[in-house]
């Protein structure tokens with residue numbers, strides 16, 4: 001189940017650009033006591049000693065089963081010149097083709113955005129009457145930001161733009177340099193919005209297809 005809350009705030013009132021969406025998760029998995037094990041231990045979700053037999057375990061199952069709720073934030077990271085990929089000078093794939101090497105650092109924008117996520121999620125969960133579990137990551141842990149690329153929404157590298165000096169394809173995903181080549185995947189993205197990319201890939205491909213049909217009718221390609 002993928003409950004998805006879109007961005008709702010006004011960036012003019014915030015100290016970072018762009019937004020993030022919230023993915024809500026939870027489920028019926030806990031407390032997950034085992035049969036003959038795990039009945040008296042610090043539960044990894046609840047963070048306190050639980051377990052036992054008889055009434056105690058029955059009460060805990062009633063209290064905890066299905067009570068775990070989590071919020072994940074997925075934010076937009078603005079493209080910066082310092083973040084780029086290049087052809088790796090030494091590493092090749094199984095076919096001997098050089099692989100891509102990524103140079104990517106989080107900027108202050110993402111750190112502030114991640115801090116805002118934590119403050120917001122604490123507020124939401126607190127107002128729900130929830131008990132916060134786990135350690136709250138501070139600046140030393142980059143407010144819980146994962147390593148760049150961890151969320152596997154691969155986009156960019158053949159960016160779209162009107163200037164052939166700074167972009168690879170035009171607004172119809174057609175190469176500036178070679179007229180009959182179109183890139184209809186996530187390559188033309190100039191930024192990874194907080195949204196998942198596939199619908200935008202589809203929408204851009206649709207626009208490109210219509211352009212190709214129109215150009216074909218005119219016998220331009």
Ligand SMILES: Cc1cc2nc3c(=O)[nH]c(=O)nc-3n(C[C@H](O)[C@H](O)[C@H](O)COP(=O)(O)OP(=O)(O)OC[C@H]3O[C@@H](n4cnc5c(N)ncnc54)[C@H](O)[C@@H]3O)c2cc1C
Pocket residue numbers: 097152153154155184185186187196197198199201
């Ligand atoms: C596990 C997972 C879950 C995801 N879930 C979602 C989701 O729920 N919603 C969403 O919107 N997005 C999701 N994404 C992200 C989305 O799938 C990607 O952003 C998207 O597929 C990128 O599309 P693409 O066509 O640009 O690249 P890809 O789909 O990666 O296609 C690149 C293609 O190029 C080929 N290729 C690479 N090198 C060469 C070469 N040298 N020669 C010839 N061919 C080559 C590869 O084999 C591949 O077929 C998910 C991604 C993953 C991995």
